[in-house]
Amino acid sequence: MHSPSNDATATTLGRRGLLGLGAGVLGALSLGDRALAGPAASARPSGYPFTLGVASGEPRPDSVVIWTRLASEPLADDGFGGMPARDFASKWQVAEDERFSVVVRAGAARTGPEVGHSVHVEVDGLRPNREYWYRFRLGTELSPVGRTRTAPDPAQSIASMSFAFASCQSFGQGWFTPYEHMVQDDPDVVLFLGDYIYCQPAGPVAYPGSPVASRILAPPRRCETLGDFRARYATYKTDPHLQEAHRLLPWSVTIDDNEIENDLWNDPDPAAVERRRAGYQAYWENMPLSPAQRPVGATMPGSFRRLRYGTLATFHMIDSRQFRTQPPTAVCAPEERPDGYCPDVLNPASSILGDEQEAWLLDGLSSSGTTWNVLGNQIAFTQRDADGRLLPPEERDLGGGWDRYVADRQTILDHLVADDIRNLVIVTGDSHRNWVLDTPRDYRTWDATVPPVCTEFMVTSITSGGERNPDPRYAPQKSTPHLLYRDQSHGYGLTRLTPAEMRTDYRAVSTIWAPTSTVDTISSWVVHPDRPGASRA
Incomplete structure (x- = not known):
């Protein structure tokens, strides 16, 4: 001191x-x-x-x-x-x-x-x-x-803290208006859960005549070189709302795929390795990450790490891209099982975290000693439906998520049950929608009377997907008793933690097609640390 x-x-x-x-x-x-x-x-x-x-x-x-x-x-x-x-x-x-x-x-x-x-x-x-x-x-x-x-001292007992979580911002598809309201909400920390940039030239070309046509990307092509990636990050950082959110709030960031390549995995092909080298380097250069996290070749040290806020919360920020094995196919109509899964996704040799990170996570969940465990996660964790064949095509495989790595997911769920860990809440990006899901203890069991083992709050996009109607869907279906809420607004999640409860508000902006907007809380949910499962606030 x-x-x-x-x-x-x-x-x-x-x-x-x-x-x-x-x-x-x-x-x-x-x-x-x-x-x-x-x-x-x-x-x-x-x-x-x-x-x-x-x-x-x-x-x-x-x-x-x-x-x-x-x-x-x-x-x-x-x-x-x-x-x-x-x-x-x-x-x-x-x-x-x-x-x-x-x-x-x-x-x-x-x-x-x-x-x-x-x-x-x-x-x-x-x-x-x-x-x-x-x-x-x-x-x-x-x-x-x-x-x-x-952050508070690890031994300090604090009455409350708040965090915002967000993901998926496409510069060419809208102004980053959610950040002007996030700054006003003034959370203690921002968790950004992936797709900070898009390496593809996504933009207003998909929306002819849209008012965001002036938001032109540099370079106007798919990012291939380190110079391309650097210019793309610079383009995004010219957005004034994003600059203000960085200026006034501390962030903890995690990378998903579109910062480097769609459906990113640990591909050994030399061209893929070189692309990861450029992508990780540019990502580190443009994020508030430490000198120790500077990439080494095509790897980025310290990509999974923890933040602790007194005795109240431990944040486990994971990396589900850098160490994953080749994603198995998630759509295989002739071979599909009755539960909608392809046989390959059940292969225990497939890994999304890698052995070292998985052991780190399981140990940390058991030993955190805090009231809450919060998992900062890039891609959909909880299974969507008891029969995956009933899902619409756009929801069959959200972001190449954990549905492709069922054995790894089950290892975590089994660990939660075995160690009686009831205080885990997962916050997730990638899907461009808000979802509230109570996570079942086993993908093969869909008995609504069996308590969930944790809750997942998926957050919508800042702009990705372009302007659209909110389209809220509230009612759980027979095959989805764990799916409590969904909507497709644009915005962010705002969570307040206390020793007694976690309250998550979904904050939705009125527009991303104008430089400023209004904001509303469109749905609020509460979780208790000793009783997994979400309920409406």
Whole structure:
């Protein structure tokens, strides 16, 4: 713990912030401001370098990651954002107040073209459960001022906390209006559950004459190279609502498939490996992730990790893409079983998490010691229907979800039952709809009198799918007694946790085809930590 009086004069990068940095960077940091006088630091971009804003993420009791990416021409087709092909040293500060009268941490971080001129600083020595303000400086240019908040001490008993969860934002299909309301709701943390960008050139071409035709992607083609991916992220980050949500709220992010390739898996083909290398690199460069999470080749370390909020909640952020085996087919009409499954999806050799991550998750669910376990999950976990053949085609295989890996899912469900874990709630992205599902303990058993083992809240898209009617569907059917709710609005989930209950509100915006919107809570649900299953609030 550091006192404000001592921290105000400190010029230091936190211990974690040094991870992954080269010897030249360490030498520059040890010299303080004198190191900023060299040629790399004195060179200046041709315009304002902080066009992509600032962000924070990975809140811990004593640390948080702060991020920016230098780009004077953010949509430059080569992906370098108009920056010269040289290193720059950006100063940074973290303070207890918005005016920066009490600076508690400060330092300098060197960046260059090999990381897309992104800056990732994991600032430690902070106080738990406290609001902080941060900013960057390059020469005489100051970044926007960001706000963030650390997590409570793991032993601290807290009365409540809130989180928002969201997924699936297609830049060309609408303005990101849900974020203007998420900022006003002011959650403690945002869980983004995948499809932050779309590598495909999805856009208003599917909606001739739509008012979002001005939202043009860079590059105007499928992303193939690292430069393409960098330009695509820069396009998305020009959205003002997204920038504000990053500036004012800490995020924890997880990757799905469309950031790299539709239906992504651990494909050993050399072309697929090279695509993952470029996609993971660009993803890390543009997210508030730590230096230690910088990709190594075609892998990204630390993709599954935990956040803890006192004794109230443990968030298990998983990676269902990087380690999965080849997805078996989910549509096989001649071979379909009576329950609608293809035989291949029942193969116990198929894995969605990989052995290491699965063991990590099971152990963490049993040992968290918190009132709530929350699983941050990219793709549909709970089986849709007792007879999969009854589902409409668009719902047969939501996002290549856990229905393709039935054995892995059953391992988790069996573990919940064996260890009497009743406090798990799953929050999921990908489907472009809101769903509330009570998860049965066994995919072969659909007895509505048997209590569920957990509840899954799937969240709709920010914009993906384009403007549409909400189309709410409330009534469970005979073959879906566990399916409590569904709608196809656009928006996000907002959850408030207390020791007694979890309340989840589905927040729906009035439009994504205008730069601003109104918002309504269209459905609310409550779960209790000792009794799996959701009920209407």
